[in-house]
Amino acid sequence: MANKAIYPGSFDPVTNGHLDIIERAYNVFDHVVVAVLHNRKKEPFFSIDQRVKLIEESVKHMPGVEVDAFHGLLVDYVKEIKADTIVRGLRAVSDFEYEMQAASINRKLEPGVETFFMMTNHQYSYLSSSIVKEVAEYGADVSGLVPAHVEEALRKQFEKKNRG
Structure with missing residues (x-):
């Protein structure tokens, strides 16, 4: 087994597709x-702290996940x-094109870092955080798209947004 891997992303919010890759x-x-x-280029739906807590709740059964x-910069x-x-x-060929470019520049900036691509489970191939937010709105x-605690957080966040 390799030592330490990083799975970066916005996770706004974390989805069952993300969790499949994490597991x-x-x-x-x-x-x-x-x-x-x-x-800085995106206005997140959930704050960084909220996203971290939602993911922590989702992965608490995996002691090797932080x-x-x-x-x-990711390589930094x-x-x-x-x-x-x-x-x-x-998820799709379009993802591969973007990710290949990102992997290439990361390798240029830091030659010792490898990128490990995992195909998403077919049941999540359509799933994205953007779609989840739109459907939840x-x-x-x-x-079936997010864990129960994320579904609850989405509901509360939309209620708060609609009141304000």
Whole structure:
């Protein structure tokens, strides 16, 4: 087994597709860090702290999984935490094109870091955080798309947003 892998993303919110990748990475690597990206270009639905807590609740049964947040270049964070590998999930060919470019620049910036691509389980190939938020906004059932505590957090966040 490889030593330490990092699975970066916005996770706004974490979905069952993300959790599938986390669980499968957990079976391959000794230690997995789920790293929540603070992206200044996006206005998040959940705060960094909320996203970290939602993921922590989702992975508490996996002792080799840690949740953290970061900003800046991914390769800088990878070096900082002394990870060996970046894990990325692929849903479609369009994901591969983007992820291949990202992996190439990361390898250029930090030659010792590998990128490990995992195909998403077919039952989650359509799933994204954006779709989950859109469906939840209209009050539709998202129970098969996210864990129950994330579904509850979405409901509360939309209630809060609609009141304010």
